[in-house]
Amino acid sequence: MTADTYHHGNLRNALLDAVDGIIGEEGIAAVSLREAARRAGVSHSAPAHHFGDKTGLMTAYAARGFDLFGEMMRGAADGAAPGGPQARLRAIGITYLRFSVEHRALFEAMFRPEFSDPDDPVLRESSRRAFGVLLEAVERLDPADLGGAEPLHAAMASWATVHGLATLWHDGLIAQFTDEDLSSIATGVFDLDRGRTAPQE
Amino acid sequence: MTADTYHHGNLRNALLDAVDGIIGEEGIAAVSLREAARRAGVSHSAPAHHFGDKTGLMTAYAARGFDLFGEMMRGAADGAAPGGPQARLRAIGITYLRFSVEHRALFEAMFRPEFSDPDDPVLRESSRRAFGVLLEAVERLDPADLGGAEPLHAAMASWATVHGLATLWHDGLIAQFTDEDLSSIATGVFDLDRGRTAPQE
DNA sequence: TGTACATCAGTGAACGCGCGTTCACTGATGTAC
DNA sequence: TGTACATCAGTGAACGCGCGTTCACTGATGTAC
Numbered sequence: 387m388t389a390d391t392y393h394h395g396n397l398r399n400a401l402l403d404a405v406d407g408i409i410g411e412e413g414i415a416a417v418s419l420r421e422a423a424r425r426a427g428v429s430h431s432a433p434a435h436h437f438g439d440k441t442g443l444m445t446a447y448a449a450r451g452f453d454l455f456g457e458m459m460r461g462a463a464d465g466a467a468p469g470g471p472q473a474r475l476r477a478i479g480i481t482y483l484r485f486s487v488e489h490r491a492l493f494e495a496m497f498r499p500e501f502s503d504p505d506d507p508v509l510r511e512s513s514r515r516a517f518g519v520l521l522e523a524v525e526r527l528d529p530a531d532l533g534g535a536e537p538l539h540a541a542m543a544s545w546a547t548v549h550g551l552a553t554l555w556h557d558g559l560i561a562q563f564t565d566e567d568l569s570s571i572a573t574g575v576f577d578l579d580r581g582r583t584a585p586q587e
Numbered sequence: 588m589t590a591d592t593y594h595h596g597n598l599r600n601a602l603l604d605a606v607d608g609i610i611g612e613e614g615i616a617a618v619s620l621r622e623a624a625r626r627a628g629v630s631h632s633a634p635a636h637h638f639g640d641k642t643g644l645m646t647a648y649a650a651r652g653f654d655l656f657g658e659m660m661r662g663a664a665d666g667a668a669p670g671g672p673q674a675r676l677r678a679i680g681i682t683y684l685r686f687s688v689e690h691r692a693l694f695e696a697m698f699r700p701e702f703s704d705p706d707d708p709v710l711r712e713s714s715r716r717a718f719g720v721l722l723e724a725v726e727r728l729d730p731a732d733l734g735g736a737e738p739l740h741a742a743m744a745s746w747a748t749v750h751g752l753a754t755l756w757h758d759g760l761i762a763q764f765t766d767e768d769l770s771s772i773a774t775g776v777f778d779l780d781r782g783r784t785a786p787q788e
Numbered sequence: 789t790g791t792a793c794a795t796c797a798g799t800g801a802a803c804g805c806g807c808g809t810t811c812a813c814t815g816a817t818g819t820a821c
Numbered sequence: 822t823g824t825a826c827a828t829c830a831g832t833g834a835a836c837g838c839g840c841g842t843t844c845a846c847t848g849a850t851g852t853a854c
Binding site: 632636 | 796797798799
Binding site for chain 3: 421431434439
């Protein structure tokens with residue numbers, strides 16, 4: 387992989403990295419094929435070879451995000467498995483928020499569907515797998531912890547809570563009402579939830 | 588307010604309505620000063636008179652959204668007041684979701700801060716007032732219902748849950764896992780919450 | 789009732805810009821023989 | 822080891838487009854006297 391050959395060698399990944407940089411530095415609205423090419427040090431028409439068009443580039447970027455997202459949550463879940471289903475779910479929630487902070491550009495693109503093709507099968511499968519980790523974790527809970535509620539609704543509640551927390555935080559809305567940082571708020575919210583579902587502990 | 592005078596008479600509002608149409612039909616990325624002017628039947632440079640620049644237009648549009656949002660939640664809260672704090676909070680939650688469906692274009696713009704000026708004092712005050720309605724409602728709950736949790740965290744949890752539900756729904760992510768419609772899911776999630784906080788009822 | 793004038797709202801031509809996409813091309817690579 | 826050739830990755834010129842913004846302007850309105 388010499389530096390200055392005619393063939394880049396890893397242009398596809400380099401372009402996805404470039405998108406990451408653009409979003410991080412200038413926001414998602416600033417992403418363009420030409421700017422991505424510029425950052426990858428390649429002619430402006432090169433990206434079309436790998437992604438077809440702009441939507442293709444953003445779709446691939448979002449799919450990459452969901453893959454990493456899923457991996458991180460699965461890793462966290464497995465690591466917390468010995469603590470039981472509650473610890474497992476909590477670890478996933480924390481990872482959900484951590485991902486949104488550490489990979490903010492990815493997180494943004496994953497949930498700004500106007501730039502990517504929502505019907506792309508690769509993207510759909512990636513997102514499905516990622517969220518599946520969270521949803522499965524709720525299903526593993528002791529039914530008694532659900533208080534008779536349907537598992538699907540319990541899963542949606544957990545998902546929505548953690549997702550809402552992440553997006554409200556990143557949009558700067560939560561900071562209008564408190565000085566607490568995200569992890570402190572998350573702890574409070576998660577404990578609240580545990581206090582409700584398992585007060586006997 | 589005759590139709591074909593030189594002066595429009597209500598151009599400011601007409602332009603905001605135009606933005607609403609653009610987002611509803613073509614998505615938020617399609618908004619431009621020129622397209623808004625076109626839809627309002629006015630020369631392309633007219634919008635600058637009222638909003639200065641594109642950010643000004645989007646900021647005014649988002650602020651208008653938060654005003655309506657706040658009014659709707661306050662109206663719903665007051666209407667449900669006789670039912671007590673729990674009913675009040677629930678009515679707000681339902682209204683939050685209803686707003687996101689009935690005024691989807693506004694909802695989108697309000698939470699896509701890359702287009703508007705987050706430091707605009709009018710916008711900040713509008714959003715603060717709107718969310719204040721929800722946050723206040725949580726503070727009115729009987730402390731016993733909070734199970735010893737901090738009111739701030741309980742408020743954040745409610746806010747995040749309902750906001751996450753709205754955004755995940757509109758991004759089409761929830762539909763990947765269930766055929767249920769939004770109001771049915773919302774009912775399930777809210778009942779879950781009530782079942783946890785007030786199982787004695 | 790009439791006139792002068794200030795103010796405001798909207799016009800239209802012009803500018804420069806960055807963009808997405810197309811297309812004939814060229815340089816590098818790998819494989820068959 | 823050498824050569825011919827197919828394939829693939831990336832180039833660079835060109836196109837047309839819609840955009841935001843500026844600016845001198847003009848038409849309408851309201852007010853003072």
